[in-house]
Amino acid sequence: MSGDDDEQPNRLRLPIRHYQIARLYGPGMPAAGDEGLHEKQLDAPAGQVGLVCVHCWNLGESTGPYPIGPDAHCPGEAADWVPTAHEIIANYIKPAVDAARAAGVAVFHLAQSGYAPKYPQYLKIAVDPALQPPGPQQSVEGCVRPWSVEERRHDLYGADFPGPAWRTHADRFDIAQAVRPLPHEEVFLDGWQLNGLCRRMDIDTLFYMGFMADVCLVNVPGALREMATKFRYRCVVLRECTTAYEFPETYDGRWMTHAAIRVIEMDLGYSASARDFVAACRAGAQ
Numbered sequence: 001m002s003g004d005d006d007e008q009p010n011r012l013r014l015p016i017r018h019y020q021i022a023r024l025y026g027p028g029m030p031a032a033g034d035e036g037l038h039e040k041q042l043d044a045p046a047g048q049v050g051l052v053c054v055h056c057w058n059l060g061e062s063t064g065p066y067p068i069g070p071d072a073h074c075p076g077e078a079a080d081w082v083p084t085a086h087e088i089i090a091n092y093i094k095p096a097v098d099a100a101r102a103a104g105v106a107v108f109h110l111a112q113s114g115y116a117p118k119y120p121q122y123l124k125i126a127v128d129p130a131l132q133p134p135g136p137q138q139s140v141e142g143c144v145r146p147w148s149v150e151e152r153r154h155d156l157y158g159a160d161f162p163g164p165a166w167r168t169h170a171d172r173f174d175i176a177q178a179v180r181p182l183p184h185e186e187v188f189l190d191g192w193q194l195n196g197l198c199r200r201m202d203i204d205t206l207f208y209m210g211f212m213a214d215v216c217l218v219n220v221p222g223a224l225r226e227m228a229t230k231f232r233y234r235c236v237v238l239r240e241c242t243t244a245y246e247f248p249e250t251y252d253g254r255w256m257t258h259a260a261i262r263v264i265e266m267d268l269g270y271s272a273s274a275r276d277f278v279a280a281c282r283a284g285a286q
Contacts, residue, residue, distance in 0.1 A: 010046040010104050014280035015039050016236050016270040019262060037265070042205070042236070042272075046284050050203045051100040052194070054110045054210030054217050056089060056176045057165075063177070065169035076248040084243045085211050092240045092274045093209050094178045099281035101182070106201055108194060109187045110210070110222045114166025115174045122187040131196040190221035195231045205234045207277060209241030213260035217242055218268070228268045235269035237261060238277055 022035035058064030060072070060082040072083045100107050109119075116122040125131050153161055166173045174180075181187050188194050198204070208224055210217055217237070218224045228235040244256035265271050 010284040011043060012046050012049055012103070012105070012277075012280045012284050013041065013043045014272055014276040016042045016272045017265060018270050019266040021266065042270075044205055046104045046281070047106075047201075048203055049205045049207065050106045050108055050198060050201075051096065051207045051209070052108045052110055052222075053093065053097065053175075053179055054208060054220070054223055055112065055212075056085075056093060056109075056179050056210050057112075058172075058174050058176045059165060060086060061177060064172050064174065065165045076246075076251045078245040078247065080251070081212060081243055081245060088241060088243060089176050089178055092238070095278050096207075096209060096238060096241060096274050096281075097179050099278040099285075100207075103281035103285040105207075105281060106203060107181075107185045108197070109175060109179075109181045109185060110194070110220070111175065111187050111189060112166055112173075113189060114164075114170055116187055116189055118174065119181060119187040121181065121183065121185065122189075125186065125188055125193050125197075128196075131193045133192045188222060191223075191226040191231055192221075194222045194227065195233075198233070205236070207236045207238055207272070209238045209274075211242060212244055213237075213242040213257050214244040218260070218264065224264060224268050235264075237264050237269070237271045238274040239271050240274040 017037050017039045020033050020035060020038050022031040022033050023029040024032075060066060060068040066082075068083060074080045074083075097107055111119070111122065117126075162168050186197050188197065194206075198206070206227055208217060216223060224235050224237065227233045239261055242257070242261075243254070244260045246254060246256050250256045261271055
């Protein structure tokens with residue numbers, strides 16, 4: 001950098017890490033690098049960075065679907081992700097969002113179709129011809145005897161599962177109160193929309209946070225996998241800002257969450273500490 005620092009754009013400087021595989025094709029292959037976690041420094045203008053909140057829902061909140069009280073943890077059950085998410089949103093996601101806003105980092109909200117239309121900014125995106133997929137999407141014939149959605153839900157959730165919350169609680173289902181979008185923050189549904197927005201805003205690096213680490217955060221349209229592989233953005237997950245479904249044998253060590261983050265570090269991009277991200281935003285905003 002040269003010239004007066006006051007004339008330079010705010011910059012984000014923080015360590016990001018990835019996992020390197022030394023011998024991809026087995027022990028007979030010469031090592032191409034050093035196996036293990038590696039760290040590098042991200043140094044980018046704040047205006048070229050986006051922060052994506054994925055499915056930060058209001059499940060369990062007093063005004064949302066299926067309210068819960070304090071101390072509602074159920075260790076060893078997948079349902080424990082909801083009280084865990086409440087703590088993550090309060091302690092890590094909200095501070096990250098606040099810091100990003102102050103630093104001039106664009107905040108995006110990857111939403112679900114049941115509540116996205118509640119936000120005027122999404123309604124504009126939905127009819128913007130430049131943010132649609134190119135041409136009609138071709139349907140692909142699948143299995144000759146498809147595995148039914150009903151059977152899958154029965155096996156996964158039980159016979160008395162009432163249905164998705166965005167249908168059973170459509171009037172109450174929304175983004176968590178603490179991280180609701182500001183009027184100028186984009187609410188989107190897929191990678192075509194996010195890519196179009198990022199191209200307009202000259203953004204090439206996306207930090208991700210939200211739920212779940214092993215499902216939506218990676219796999220839904222507009223999430224890590226699509227943006228890293230189809231659209232080739234540099235993607236970084238904030239480690240403290242997500243959780244996976246944990247089971248009786250993984251709960252104490254949070255091993256499912258650990259594994260989900262490691263897959264991202266190995267195959268899709270990078271991870272970073274939420275504390276480092278907040279510190280970098282605060283330093284860049286000064």
